Amino acid sequence: MIWPENPALSILVLALLGMVFLYAARRPMHELLHAVGGLIGAPLRVAARWLAATANAMRQRNKAVLLAHGRQEVGNRIEREFERLATTVKRDLQGYPTLQRKLLDEITRIEEDYRKCGEVPPPSPDWVEAVAAVANVKSGSEMVQSILEEIKRSVDKMHEKTLGEYRRSYETRHKILEGFMPFWRSVDKTLTEVDKKLTELQNGAGAVDAHMEKYEAINAKTDKAEQMLTVSAFTQFAIALLVMVVAAGGAFINFKLIALPMSEMVGAGDYLTSSLRTSEVAALVIILVEASMGLFLMEGLRITHLFPSIAGLNDRMRRRMMWIALVLLFTLAGVEAALALMRDMLIADKQALLQSLATAAPSAVSDGWVGRIPTIGQMLLGFILPLALTFIAIPLESLIHASRTVGGVLLAAGVDGLALLLRIASSIVRRAARVLVTIYDVLIVVPLLAERLTKSTLATRRGAVDLDDSAHQVR
Amino acid sequence: MIRYLALLLIVGLTACSDPRSHTQAVYMLVDTSGTYALEAGKAQVIVNYLLGTLQSGDSLAVARVESRSFSEKDIVAKATFDRRPSQANAQKRAFSDATKGFVSGVKQSRYTDISGGLMQGAEFLNETGAGTKTIIIFSDMQEELDKVTVRDIPMNLKNIRVIAVNVVKLKTDNVDPRRYFGRLEAWQKRVQAAGAVEWRVINDLERLDAIFSKS
Numbered sequence: 001m002i003w004p005e006n007p008a009l010s011i012l013v014l015a016l017l018g019m020v021f022l023y024a025a026r027r028p029m030h031e032l033l034h035a036v037g038g039l040i041g042a043p044l045r046v047a048a049r050w051l052a053a054t055a056n057a058m059r060q061r062n063k064a065v066l067l068a069h070g071r072q073e074v075g076n077r078i079e080r081e082f083e084r085l086a087t088t089v090k091r092d093l094q095g096y097p098t099l100q101r102k103l104l105d106e107i108t109r110i111e112e113d114y115r116k117c118g119e120v121p122p123p124s125p126d127w128v129e130a131v132a133a134v135a136n137v138k139s140g141s142e143m144v145q146s147i148l149e150e151i152k153r154s155v156d157k158m159h160e161k162t163l164g165e166y167r168r169s170y171e172t173r174h175k176i177l178e179g180f181m182p183f184w185r186s187v188d189k190t191l192t193e194v195d196k197k198l199t200e201l202q203n204g205a206g207a208v209d210a211h212m213e214k215y216e217a218i219n220a221k222t223d224k225a226e227q228m229l230t231v232s233a234f235t236q237f238a239i240a241l242l243v244m245v246v247a248a249g250g251a252f253i254n255f256k257l258i259a260l261p262m263s264e265m266v267g268a269g270d271y272l273t274s275s276l277r278t279s280e281v282a283a284l285v286i287i288l289v290e291a292s293m294g295l296f297l298m299e300g301l302r303i304t305h306l307f308p309s310i311a312g313l314n315d316r317m318r319r320r321m322m323w324i325a326l327v328l329l330f331t332l333a334g335v336e337a338a339l340a341l342m343r344d345m346l347i348a349d350k351q352a353l354l355q356s357l358a359t360a361a362p363s364a365v366s367d368g369w370v371g372r373i374p375t376i377g378q379m380l381l382g383f384i385l386p387l388a389l390t391f392i393a394i395p396l397e398s399l400i401h402a403s404r405t406v407g408g409v410l411l412a413a414g415v416d417g418l419a420l421l422l423r424i425a426s427s428i429v430r431r432a433a434r435v436l437v438t439i440y441d442v443l444i445v446v447p448l449l450a451e452r453l454t455k456s457t458l459a460t461r462r463g464a465v466d467l468d469d470s471a472h473q474v475r
Numbered sequence: 476m477i478r479y480l481a482l483l484l485i486v487g488l489t490a491c492s493d494p495r496s497h498t499q500a501v502y503m504l505v506d507t508s509g510t511y512a513l514e515a516g517k518a519q520v521i522v523n524y525l526l527g528t529l530q531s532g533d534s535l536a537v538a539r540v541e542s543r544s545f546s547e548k549d550i551v552a553k554a555t556f557d558r559r560p561s562q563a564n565a566q567k568r569a570f571s572d573a574t575k576g577f578v579s580g581v582k583q584s585r586y587t588d589i590s591g592g593l594m595q596g597a598e599f600l601n602e603t604g605a606g607t608k609t610i611i612i613f614s615d616m617q618e619e620l621d622k623v624t625v626r627d628i629p630m631n632l633k634n635i636r637v638i639a640v641n642v643v644k645l646k647t648d649n650v651d652p653r654r655y656f657g658r659l660e661a662w663q664k665r666v667q668a669a670g671a672v673e674w675r676v677i678n679d680l681e682r683l684d685a686i687f688s689k690s
Contacts, residue, residue, distance in 0.1 A: 260560075263559070263560055264560055264561060267531065267532070268532060268558055268559070269497070269531050269532020269558050270558070271497040345561075349560075349561060350564060353526075353527070353564045353567055354527050357523040357524075357571060
């Protein structure tokens with residue numbers, strides 16, 4: 001305090017002095033604030049730009065990988081579709097000439113039969129007109145009567161004969177028509193078969209068309225294709241992850257089944273860490289070895305393609321490897337079933353010991369088949385679970401493939417987000433520098449006002465002087 | 476890939492394997508002096524609890540407290556349970572039978588040498604090399620020595636937990652409870668001075684799980 005008895009005056013004087021000093025340091029302070037803002041903001045901006053460029057490069061790289069992977073996948077599908085089509089064509093259309101010949105034969109036969117059916121009945125005999133002529137003869141004489149009677153007899157006889165022939169002819173035609181039926185049926189069946197095969201082929205061709213369309217879109221590197229492949233990868237990732245979680249549950253049950261009996265093999269008192277027994281690790285290793293065998297089996301069957309070296313093996317070696325993996329897998333499954341049985345026995349033994357140590361009377365134990373259900377169930381689980389775990393190779397492959405895309409997309413998004421944050425931070429720093437400059441000016445508002453006033457007065461005077469000068473010059 | 480992961484896991488686990496022993500060793504002293512010998516039946520309950528709780532690789536010994544207890548002859552039964560659980564169970568059955576025989580035919584001793592028993596127990600426990608060592612004293616904690624027995628020597632109970640179980644009150648304790656609390660306090664001081672990591676008193680036999688719980 002300058003004047004302790006008058007703090008208000010002291011503060012006022014100090015404030016005025018401060019203002020004078022701040023006013024004097026105004027320009028360097030402004031420059032300093034701008035420089036500090038630039039010093040912090042510029043690297044942030046550069047980092048943001050670099051991150052954005054990196055994210056872009058990652059996105060491009062992801063796109064390239066995704067499209068390449070998609071191209072390969074769709075290419076494989078097209079290949080498989082063509083193989084399927086080729087098989088269908090070979091299987092179904094190989095017999096097509098025979099089928100056609102059969103069809104033509106049947107049609108020819110039907111035509112012949114039809115022609116036979118189309119034969120007109122024998123025309124009425126000429127004597128009908130003769131009868132008509134005779135009928136016009138005037139009656140009355142006996143001779144005419146006898147002639148007419150004779151004619152009537154002949155006519156009746158002829159009529160009966162003609163009628164008989166006519167009926168026989170129709171009977172024959174009916175028989176021929178009846179004989180048509182199996183041929184019609186056969187023709188119908190053959191045509192249906194042909195139709196079915198052609199529809200199948202058409203469907204196959206449609207699938208190939210759809211795949212080709214997709215392939216072309218991928219080749220054209222369109223955004224739609226990229227989006228489609230990304231969505232597909234995310235879906236695959238989610239499904240594979242879900243299946244893997246389920247498989248992990250199965251593996252956990254499997255682990256629980258064999259962890260206790262493994263202590264009988266490797267000892268129960270050994271620890272790898274304070275809470276991890278060696279027997280538990282041994283059980284885990286067995287499960288992992290089973291999973292590995294399952295993986296090799298799937299590779300051997302060419303269901304998965306995780307190991308190029310296995311895919312590159314010749315068929316003989318591959319089959320050998322497949323059989324070895326299968327035999328080992330079954331052996332391990334058998335071992336697990338035995339371990340599950342041992343687990344049950346150990347638990348029963350422990351239970352019996354505890355009951356003998358307890359003061360309470362032992363509870364009745366069911367020795368019947370009902371009591372054996374858990375044992376049998378455990379053994380079955382011990383045998384089935386390793387074999388079931390074999391199939392995790394398929395979702396694992398999907399997960400690995402999809403995780404490249406999913407991870408890439410997420411990483412690019414993360415880098416992008418970081419770039420945005422840095423950009424925002426840079427902007428905040430620069431604007432903060434400006435705000436500080438303004439605040440600084442607010443603090444020295446009185447000297448600034450004085451400066452402005454002085455400047456305007458000087459400008460007015462200079463203007464007046466200039467006007468006088470110009471007036472003198474005009475004179 | 477899974478094969479390599481498994482190998483990595485094993486190598487990793489082996490590399491950071493815990494060298495410390497995780498086994499437990501328990502030495503139980505059963506007081507057979509004077510009227511406390513009548514309590515021996517309860518000792519069987521504790522032994523059974525220990526047999527049911529201890530795992531493969533753990534060690535257990537039961538010894539009597541007599542006029543002079545610093546002797547291997549006082550160990551009634553001892554066993555280090557086999558690493559295989561099935562064998563360990565068979566050992567536990569045999570152990571239980573041995574202690575049952577001892578409890579049913581317990582003979583009263585004239586004096587009570589708890590200190591000697593503690594020293595013998597510490598020796599046994601240190602030899603086992605177990606990670607957790609516990610001495611259970613089934614006694615009224617009233618030490619009585621004859622004139623020639625020397626026990627006022629420093630004991631070494633380093634890294635050993637000492638748990639007094641079923642510390643019954645004597646007639647004199649009932650007259651003046653300070654004697655009881657003073658006796659326990661004196662033992663606590665002595666045991667802790669000898670380097671014991673823990674001193675605990677458990678009188679309720681329904682709470683035996685406290686034997687292995689960390690304080």
